Amino acid sequence: MFDTAIIGTGPAGLSAAISLKMRGKDVVWFGSMEMSPKVERSEKIANYPGVGIVGGKELNESFRAHAKALELEPVDKMVTGITKLRDRYVLLAENDMFEAKTVLLAIGSVAAKGFPGEAEYLGHGVSYCATCDGMFYKGKTIAVFCGAKRFEHEVRYLADIAEKVYLFAAYPDCGIELPNVELMTAKIKAVNGEKRISTLSLTDGAELPVNGLFCLRNAVAPTALLKNLELDGPHIAVDRKQATNLPGCFAAGDCTGLPYQIAKAVGEGNVAAHTILDYIAEQEETK
Amino acid sequence: MFDTAIIGTGPAGLSAAISLKMRGKDVVWFGSMEMSPKVERSEKIANYPGVGIVGGKELNESFRAHAKALELEPVDKMVTGITKLRDRYVLLAENDMFEAKTVLLAIGSVAAKGFPGEAEYLGHGVSYCATCDGMFYKGKTIAVFCGAKRFEHEVRYLADIAEKVYLFAAYPDCGIELPNVELMTAKIKAVNGEKRISTLSLTDGAELPVNGLFCLRNAVAPTALLKNLELDGPHIAVDRKQATNLPGCFAAGDCTGLPYQIAKAVGEGNVAAHTILDYIAEQEETK
Numbered sequence: 414m415f416d417t418a419i420i421g422t423g424p425a426g427l428s429a430a431i432s433l434k435m436r437g438k439d440v441v442w443f444g445s446m447e448m449s450p451k452v453e454r455s456e457k458i459a460n461y462p463g464v465g466i467v468g469g470k471e472l473n474e475s476f477r478a479h480a481k482a483l484e485l486e487p488v489d490k491m492v493t494g495i496t497k498l499r500d501r502y503v504l505l506a507e508n509d510m511f512e513a514k515t516v517l518l519a520i521g522s523v524a525a526k527g528f529p530g531e532a533e534y535l536g537h538g539v540s541y542c543a544t545c546d547g548m549f550y551k552g553k554t555i556a557v558f559c560g561a562k563r564f565e566h567e568v569r570y571l572a573d574i575a576e577k578v579y580l581f582a583a584y585p586d587c588g589i590e591l592p593n594v595e596l597m598t599a600k601i602k603a604v605n606g607e608k609r610i611s612t613l614s615l616t617d618g619a620e621l622p623v624n625g626l627f628c629l630r631n632a633v634a635p636t637a638l639l640k641n642l643e644l645d646g647p648h649i650a651v652d653r654k655q656a657t658n659l660p661g662c663f664a665a666g667d668c669t670g671l672p673y674q675i676a677k678a679v680g681e682g683n684v685a686a687h688t689i690l691d692y693i694a695e696q697e698e699t700k
Numbered sequence: 701m702f703d704t705a706i707i708g709t710g711p712a713g714l715s716a717a718i719s720l721k722m723r724g725k726d727v728v729w730f731g732s733m734e735m736s737p738k739v740e741r742s743e744k745i746a747n748y749p750g751v752g753i754v755g756g757k758e759l760n761e762s763f764r765a766h767a768k769a770l771e772l773e774p775v776d777k778m779v780t781g782i783t784k785l786r787d788r789y790v791l792l793a794e795n796d797m798f799e800a801k802t803v804l805l806a807i808g809s810v811a812a813k814g815f816p817g818e819a820e821y822l823g824h825g826v827s828y829c830a831t832c833d834g835m836f837y838k839g840k841t842i843a844v845f846c847g848a849k850r851f852e853h854e855v856r857y858l859a860d861i862a863e864k865v866y867l868f869a870a871y872p873d874c875g876i877e878l879p880n881v882e883l884m885t886a887k888i889k890a891v892n893g894e895k896r897i898s899t900l901s902l903t904d905g906a907e908l909p910v911n912g913l914f915c916l917r918n919a920v921a922p923t924a925l926l927k928n929l930e931l932d933g934p935h936i937a938v939d940r941k942q943a944t945n946l947p948g949c950f951a952a953g954d955c956t957g958l959p960y961q962i963a964k965a966v967g968e969g970n971v972a973a974h975t976i977l978d979y980i981a982e983q984e985e986t987k
Contacts, residue, residue, distance in 0.1 A: 460715070462766055672970065677970045679966065683967070684961075
């Protein structure tokens with residue numbers, strides 16, 4: 414069992430991973446060595462103290478180098494569900510299970526909001542995992558929301574199975590050209606259905622009939638990830654120690670609210686790491 | 701009138717100063733270009749994301765360079781008192797007055813605790829400002845607590861006035877050798893007296909009779925600085941937005957509590973800056 418499962422390789426997740434690793438904790442860290450796409454795409458960053466005025470690419474590379482220097486390597490799998498047991502959390506990451514005493518959600522702000530209706534139909538036509546659920550859509554019509562270029566291999570996998578794929582790419586230069594894949598220009602506005610998903614409302618006014626929707630993102634909306642997690646508007650509610658309402662579950666970075674800033678995320682990741690150290694120590698004392 | 705007065709040039713104060721300056725705010729920043737003596741003295745820092753594993757001296761120099769790159773220059777005066785008026789704060793820094801719409805306390809953890817009894821006798825024999833109060837001790841016996849080498853010129857100034865100076869230096873290699881200055885090896889344990897200070901209890905058991913005590917530190921204990929400021933134990937009580945109980949007064953960094961970490965301080969300084977921006981915008985709307 415791991416001491417901590419950290420979800421997210423942006424500044425908050427990295428900051429926590431570094432501090433926990435340095436304190437000898439056994440950490441499983443989920444995300445990509447792309448680190449933070451948001452930092453990567455920033456033209457210029459001037460208010461992260463100590464690095465001066467730098468390009469986002471450069472700072473993101475420094476984050477990556479820092480992780481490597483401490484031999485921190487993320488598990489490049491998407492965590493699609495977390496279950497709280499009495500004394501631990503069980504995480505489902507694609508087709509693998511992981512157990513950890515504590516969980517840190519550092520999943521960014523984008524993940525904080527799914528499409529309207531998305532969480533409702535999770536498991537009823539909405540899926541976050543192509544390799545887990547793809548086989549159910551043999552010969553069917555599906556929509557795929559692809560949040561980043563790195564998920565394109567999953568889109569190809571789904572296109573092999575489904576008869577027809579409507580592809581919503583959240584980034585420019587989508588590299589997929591397949592006869593049964595239609596690249597959409599409108600965006601998804603809402604997910605509709607009765608017991609199961611039946612249509613998507615699009616921003617151009619169209620209602621698109623589909624049998625399923627795959628959302629391929631760096632992270633999953635927090636309430637879909639973990640039942641009974643308390644929110645504060647679209648964000649995860651935390652206290653000054655970065656504790657959520659669920660014992661042993663912490664959150665840091667953009668997912669806890671404004672300002673969406675690197676310095677704030679790094680600070681919260683650090684605080685969360687220290688709270689996690691205290692929490693684990695306390696749990697061990699009371700054993 | 702300034703938009704914000706920031707007190708402290710450690711990571712929290714720097715982080716806030718950078719963010720406010722970049723948003724075009726008029727900031728007066730109190731402290732020394734020494735930046736953070738605590739960072740400076742750290743042998744190795746490995747958990748400030750993005751800079752890798754660095755020496756404290758090196759990171760502190762990067763902080764200084766970042767401030768210089770943005771033309772941020774601190775006012776090297778000690779703020780010894782802050783008064784809240786209806787719509788602004790008035791700060792006394794040595795013999796100068798400054799007015800600001802908001803105040804950010806980023807005064808570190810050391811300042812959070814004075815000597816037992818110190819706050820009680822403030823203005824009754826305890827002073828934080830040599831040039832303000834020195835003249836009252838002509839021909840008298842005083843004790844001086846000197847928190848850093850940079851205050852030694854104030855000790856010399858006091859030694860010119862007082863008949864006898866007991867000097868408590870909080871750092872090695874004190875450079876003062878004067879006939880009427882006695883460098884003490886014991887430390888100050890408590891400040892005693894009735895209406896005024898009369899003796900100091902020392903760690904070696906001695907009771908030292910004095911007419912006054914000058915405490916020369918980078919910052920003053922927060923409750924001595926600002927009346928009615930709410931504490932949480934030895935720290936300044938703040939919410940997740942870094943707001944204190946006093947409208948327009950914010951706090952960030954070690955002075956708000958554990959963990960005493962650079963990343964945490966930088967994050968809180970950033971959050972405080974954003975709260976200050978919101979606060980100023982709101983005040984202007986309601987005018």
